[in-house]
Amino acid sequence: MRTNVPGGVRVVAVPTCGEPVDLGRIAHGQHPESLLHAAGWAAEEPLSASVAGDGALELAYGVSPLSGTPPRLEGRRRDSDVPADATGEAYQRVAAYALVMSREGVLLTEFTAQTHVAGEWGLPGGGLEAGETPVDGVLREVWEETGQQILLGKLIAIQSSHWIGRAPSGVIENFHAIRIVYRAACPEPTEPVIHDVGGTTGDARWVPLDRVQELPMTRSWQEFEALVGDGPAPP
DSSP states (O other): OEESOTTOEEEEEEESSSOOEEEEEOOTTOOHHHHHHHTTEEEEEEEEEEEOTTSOEEEEEEEEEOOSSOOOOOOOEEOTTSOTTOOOEEEEEEEEEEEEEETTEEEEEEEOTTSTTTTOEEOSEEEOOTTOOHHHHHHHHHHHHHOOOOEEEEEEEEEEEEEEEEOTTSOEEEEEEEEEEEEEEOSSOOOOOOSSTTSSEEEEEEEOGGGGGGSOBOGGGTTHHHHHTTOOOOO
16 A cells, blocks of 8 residues: 555544553555444544554544444545456555634635646645645645644644545546644745745635635635534634
8 A cells, every 4th residue: 555654543432531552554545534433432523643553543532421323424436437356556645734714814725737626725725745744744835835833722623535436637536635734833924935846736715704605715725615514713
C-alpha cells in the first residue's frame, strides 16, 4: 500500500476514568472509529493527533462505553466512471486542515486542475510530509496556500473517506483519505498570497460566513456548518 505515513495510523481510546487503551492500527480503508466500536467504545471527541516514537500517527479519542448499535460509518464508494471490476492501487493519504477564522471571515481555497475537484473550494491544508506532525503540517500548508500566520486551536474533527476513483492522471486508485481538522484564528488577516505556485491551490479568499454557500464546496467539506459549530476561535 502506498501511503504518506509509513508507520501506519494507530487509534487510542481515552476513557474519562481509566488508562488510555491502544487499539492498534487501522487497515486500509477502515474508519478509525470502527476500532473504537469493535472494542466497545463510542467516540465522544477527538483529543489529539501526534506522531509516536515508532513513526505511527496516533489518533486519540475521548470515549464512553458503547451502548446499543454503533453509529453507521461511511463505507467505500465508487466513482461512476470506474468499471465495477476495477480494484485500483491502494493509497492511504493523511492530511491536516484548518478552519481559520478572522474579522474578514473564514479562509477558503480553490482547487486547481491538478486535482479531481478543479474549481471547487475547501479548507486550507494538505498531505503530511514524511515524519511531519499534523500540527506542523497544517501550519506549513496554510502558509504555502494562503500566506497567513495563524494561531492553532483545538482539534475538532477526524474524517475518513474511502473510494475507488481516478486520480487526475487517470490512474484508478483505491483511495483512503484521513483528514485531521483544527480550529484556528488569524489575528492579523492579510490579502491571501499563494506561495506554492503551480500546486493544487488556484485561489485563496477570506469569505464571510453568510456567503460560503455561494461557493461550490467539495464533497469533503459539505458539512462545513457543522465544523463551524460554536463559532471562531478567540484571537
